[in-house]
Amino acid sequence: MAASQKAARVGEETRVDKVNAELVTLTYGTIVAQLCNDYDHDYAQVNQQLDKMGYNIGMRLIEDFLAKSNTGRCSNFRDTADMISKVGFKIFLNITPTVTNWSADNKQFSLLFDENPLADFVELPDDGRAQDELWFSNILCGVLRGALEMVQMSIEAHFVSDVLRGNDVTEIRVTLIRYIEDEMPPDDD
Amino acid sequence: STTIFRDSVYVRLERLGFRVGEGLSERFSCDRPRFTDQLDVIKFLCKDLWTVVFKKQIDNLKTNHRGVFVLTDNKFRPFARMSMTTHADAVARAQPHLYFPCGIIRGVLSSLGIKATVQAETAELPSATFQIKTAQAKP
Numbered sequence: 001m002a003a004s005q006k007a008a009r010v011g012e013e014t015r016v017d018k019v020n021a022e023l024v025t026l027t028y029g030t031i032v033a034q035l036c037n038d039y040d041h042d043y044a045q046v047n048q049q050l051d052k053m054g055y056n057i058g059m060r061l062i063e064d065f066l067a068k069s070n071t072g073r074c075s076n077f078r079d080t081a082d083m084i085s086k087v088g089f090k091i092f093l094n095i096t097p098t099v100t101n102w103s104a105d106n107k108q109f110s111l112l113f114d115e116n117p118l119a120d121f122v123e124l125p126d127d128g129r130a131q132d133e134l135w136f137s138n139i140l141c142g143v144l145r146g147a148l149e150m151v152q153m154s155i156e157a158h159f160v161s162d163v164l165r166g167n168d169v170t171e172i173r174v175t176l177i178r179y180i181e182d183e184m185p186p187d188d189d
Numbered sequence: 190s191t192t193i194f195r196d197s198v199y200v201r202l203e204r205l206g207f208r209v210g211e212g213l214s215e216r217f218s219c220d221r222p223r224f225t226d227q228l229d230v231i232k233f234l235c236k237d238l239w240t241v242v243f244k245k246q247i248d249n250l251k252t253n254h255r256g257v258f259v260l261t262d263n264k265f266r267p268f269a270r271m272s273m274t275t276h277a278d279a280v281a282r283a284q285p286h287l288y289f290p291c292g293i294i295r296g297v298l299s300s301l302g303i304k305a306t307v308q309a310e311t312a313e314l315p316s317a318t319f320q321i322k323t324a325q326a327k328p
Contacts, residue, residue: 031205
């Protein structure tokens with residue numbers, strides 16, 4: 001797995017400006033708490049809003065990612081997955097989620113999180129619903145979708161389990177929908 | 190209605206900052222000696238907390254010794270990469286980026302027992318000035 005090793009090396013070697021992790025955790029937690037209030041604890045809406053915020057971040061973050069990591073196009077979706085976990089997550093959150101559970105057609109995989117800086121010190125509201133309905137770190141799904149869309153991959157990402165809900169692992173399922181073709185600009189006349 | 194919109198953005202971001210400030214002061218004041226007075230708290234804000242959040246200390250701290258403090262950051266990090274075609278445009282667009290830090294300051298002070306109002310402005314990017322008026326401030 002030469003490509004995978006290369007990704008690991010790039011992730012290790014890329015130097016980035018660091019911020020305090022607790023500042024990130026606190027700020028993110030405050031935003032989620034505020035959204036829960038805004039939407040009157042309608043967690044489906046909170047999830048959706050977090051995803052949307054992530055999408056907007058992802059579309060910009062990919063630029064920063066490409067400039068910092070200095071990597072080129074991935075040759076297939078397996079390389080993309082390695083790049084996401086070993087370079088992307090490494091330089092922005094300093095973690096390397098495990099890529100696993102590939103589907104037979106190589107179009108679906110899972111990211112397993114041993115640690116999740118966004119969810120440090122977090123407890124979900126004990127209103128009997130948050131445990132079943134809120135995906136606390138849902139912003140990550142949006143980030144992946146936004147970032148990959150900018151490099152011509154249309155994907156779908158969603159959480160399937162979260163240790164905050166009492167599950168054994170935190171897992172995001174990522175599905176490649178299609179590669180986006182270059183489109184001709186609309187005719188002037 | 191633009192004023193109402195701007196006010197609601199202010200209230201929202203300032204409130205988020207306030208909560209973050211409360212958390213930060215709790216987290217980063219636990220290993221240091223007890224604060225002796227108000228100025229001590231402000232110094233903690235300028236040195237320790239500013240470094241946690243913006244990776245540098247406040248450049249200048251002025252006070253009238255009657256509860257009013259003016260903090261100047263000559264190279265405020267969120268402004269580092271901002272520019273617009275005209276100066277006035279840039280300053281106007283930069284303003285909302287000061288709301289969240291204002292809240293952080295108020296949150297930090299509040300959790301250390303100081304009630305205050307905080308205002309911020311920028312005359313020239315990337316510098317920023319924060320004015321803190323504590324509850325017992327006298328002109």
